[in-house]
Amino acid sequence: MIHSNISSTIPKGKWLIIRRIVQYVSLTGFLTLFALTTPRFSSALPVNLFFRVDPLVALITGLASRTVILPLALLTLLITLLVGRVWCGWVCPVGTLLDIFPSPRKGRKPPPWWRKAKYVLLGALLFSAVAKVSLLGSLDPITILMRFLDVLVLKVRPVLPVNGLVMALPLLAILTLNLFAPRFWCRYLCPLGALLGLISKAAAFHRRVGENCTECGLCVELCPMEAISPENPLTSDPAECIVCLNCYECCPRQAISIERISGIRSPHLPERRMFLASVIAGATALLLAKALPSPRQLRPPGATEESLLSRCVRCGECLKVCPTGALQPDLSGLEGLWTPVFVPRIGYCSYNCNACGAVCPTGAIPALSLEEKRATVIGKAIVDASRCLAWAHLQPCEVCVKTCPLPRKAIELVKVEAVNKLGEVVTVKCPQVIEELCVGCGICEFNCPVPGPGAIKVRPL
Numbered sequence: 001m002i003h004s005n006i007s008s009t010i011p012k013g014k015w016l017i018i019r020r021i022v023q024y025v026s027l028t029g030f031l032t033l034f035a036l037t038t039p040r041f042s043s044a045l046p047v048n049l050f051f052r053v054d055p056l057v058a059l060i061t062g063l064a065s066r067t068v069i070l071p072l073a074l075l076t077l078l079i080t081l082l083v084g085r086v087w088c089g090w091v092c093p094v095g096t097l098l099d100i101f102p103s104p105r106k107g108r109k110p111p112p113w114w115r116k117a118k119y120v121l122l123g124a125l126l127f128s129a130v131a132k133v134s135l136l137g138s139l140d141p142i143t144i145l146m147r148f149l150d151v152l153v154l155k156v157r158p159v160l161p162v163n164g165l166v167m168a169l170p171l172l173a174i175l176t177l178n179l180f181a182p183r184f185w186c187r188y189l190c191p192l193g194a195l196l197g198l199i200s201k202a203a204a205f206h207r208r209v210g211e212n213c214t215e216c217g218l219c220v221e222l223c224p225m226e227a228i229s230p231e232n233p234l235t236s237d238p239a240e241c242i243v244c245l246n247c248y249e250c251c252p253r254q255a256i257s258i259e260r261i262s263g264i265r266s267p268h269l270p271e272r273r274m275f276l277a278s279v280i281a282g283a284t285a286l287l288l289a290k291a292l293p294s295p296r297q298l299r300p301p302g303a304t305e306e307s308l309l310s311r312c313v314r315c316g317e318c319l320k321v322c323p324t325g326a327l328q329p330d331l332s333g334l335e336g337l338w339t340p341v342f343v344p345r346i347g348y349c350s351y352n353c354n355a356c357g358a359v360c361p362t363g364a365i366p367a368l369s370l371e372e373k374r375a376t377v378i379g380k381a382i383v384d385a386s387r388c389l390a391w392a393h394l395q396p397c398e399v400c401v402k403t404c405p406l407p408r409k410a411i412e413l414v415k416v417e418a419v420n421k422l423g424e425v426v427t428v429k430c431p432q433v434i435e436e437l438c439v440g441c442g443i444c445e446f447n448c449p450v451p452g453p454g455a456i457k458v459r460p461l
Contacts, residue, residue: 013249019089023096030093034149039323039355048317050093050142051361056125056192057143057313060136061362063129064310069362077199083258084200088186088193089242094141094174095186099224101175103182109226110180115187115240116274118194123278125191128286132306135285137314137338139191144170147338150316167316167329167338182224186242197239206261207241207248209234213255219247238264294336296460298440300327300356301349301376302366303340311364314338318356318365324348326442327356340365342378344442344458349378351405351441379440379458381410381433387455390430394420400431400444400456410437411444411456431456 030050037047051057051070058073076087088095121139128135137143148171151164177184186193213234220228227240228247236247248256299308300318318340319327324347327340340356342349354373357365368376381400385391401411413429420426433456440458448454 013245015245016249019245022090023099026091027093027096030145031149034146034320037317037320037359039321039353041321041355041359047359048315048361051313051315054140054142054192056140056195057136057362059195060125060129060134060140061311061313063126064132064134065307065362066132067363069311076196080196080199081203083205083243084203084238085193085196085242087196088190089244092141092192094145094171095183095242097145097175098178098183098185101178103178103184104180110184110188117188118190118197119274120277120281121189122191122194123275124282124285127279127282131282131286132310133286133289133335134310134312135289137312138170139189140313141174141185141190141192143313143315144174146315146317147171150320153320166331183242187225187240200238200241201264203238204260204262205258206238206264207236208257208259208261210253210255210257212253213251214253216252218250218252219256222246222250289333289335292334294330294333294339297330297332298342298344298379298442298458298460300340300342300365301354301373301378302357302368303364305336307364307366308339309336311362312339313362313364315361317359317361321355321359322347323350323353323355324446326446342442342458344445345454346446348443348446349441351443375439377439377461378442379460380435381438381440381442381444381456381458383431383433383456384454385430387450387453388431389450389455390428391416392455394418394426394428396429397449398429398431399447399449403443403447405441405443406437406439408437410434410439 033047033049041047046052052072053076054070055073055076058070062069079086125135125139137147147167151168174185177189181187215233217230217233220226220230220233223236223246224244225240225242227242228236243258245258248258296305299305314329314337316329316338319329326342326344326347326349328343328346330336330339330341332341351374352370354368354370357367357373360367383391383400389395389397398413401409401413404411411431411433414432415427416430417425417427440461442458444456445454445458448456
């Protein structure tokens with residue numbers, strides 16, 4: 001039988017009700033912050049709050065970029081050191097969705113050793129981060145959920161079905177896996193859960209079973225993580241327990257309590273040989289990424305290839321706040337997959353906007369002031385004389401000159417004498433880029449009236 005984990009089959013004790021309220025408040029808060037991530041958001045509002053408290057983002061991004069970032073994530077680590085994986089059971093919005101999503105309570109489950117897979121994935125992320133490449137965007141649960149929501153609202157105009165499917169696929173896979181076991185993702189694959197599980201082993205408070213336990217097995221049946229041993233319900237795995245308190249509330253003898261206990265062993269913690277598996281997995285992922293690199297492309301203002309590869313978590317927040325839709329997810333290679341690229345033919349970089357850097361949770365796109373952003377060179381515009389209406393067809397056109405937003409126009413009109421189709425010598429004003437003034441905002445390419453690729457294009461530096 002398949003049913004929701006949060007249902008009438010679980011006792012509705014006080015702590016379970018409190019936990020569900022916290023879960024729903026957290027999920028609602030996540031969705032609210034996502035909705036508030038707009039070009040007109042208040043910079044004082046931490047719209048990327050969940051990334052700031054995500055210790056996996058802080059660890060992998062900090063290691064890859066060789067900097068200390070997101071100190072707020074220490075709060076999550078301290079709470080985990082106190083009471084265990086409360087983040088997973090009470091706060092994580094993906095975990096809440098999995099509790100709501102249908103899953104079987106009975107039936108054939110994957111073997112217990114599958115739980116070690118998440119530690120291999122965590123090790124692979126650490127290995128790649130040492131090589132200054134962050135592969136976090138594919139496996140961090142907050143990033144995966146954010147990217148799925150982005151698909152619903154993003155202005156991903158070219159090849160929309162392909163872009164949308166690729167960006168939404170990870171969360172759809174996580175929800176599908178929940179049909180095989182409750183919280184399949186949390187049990188077997190989540191690297192954030194693996195990190196918090198390692199820390200939970202040293203937590204101050206753990207589940208304790210009193211002497212009046214009759215070993216009825218009800219707690220084993222209701223544990224969503226199967227952290228309680230069926231052979232010995234008196235013991236549980238601290239690295240797997242998400243502090244859901246199902247066992248505490250369901251026990252008919254009230255034999256379960258949360259007390260200060262030390263020295264509890266976890267049967268599923270990584271072994272030495274798993275270190276080698278992590279290295280192999282990380283090295284394989286790096287080789288694949290390096291074998292399929294992204295070509296040199298235009299990037300958001302102030303961002304570099306190095307900063308995006310080491311810091312970008314592929315959350316898509318910059319894409320969402322871009323008012324013109326100029327920022328698009330990169331699908332041209334594995335190394336830079338889902339990192340933001342600037343596509344002027346779709347939209348231009350607004351002269352009065354610096355939102356992308358303001359919402360970036362890791363500094364992959366620097367938070368520039370409006371004055372700094374206006375002076376930041378993204379690329380350089382180049383006129384394609386073979387396509388330009390003025391140069392190639394001797395037709396008057398001043399669109400690129402008129403739309404240039406700079407106080408000193410970066411495009412000027414030069415008088416050119418040419419022979420038209422009638423054999424007459426005519427003088428035409430043709431656009432010419434003043435390279436030292438151009439910042440590559442792309443408004444000229446966006447507004448170019450030539451069908452197809454623009455007759456003026458912004459090239460990477």
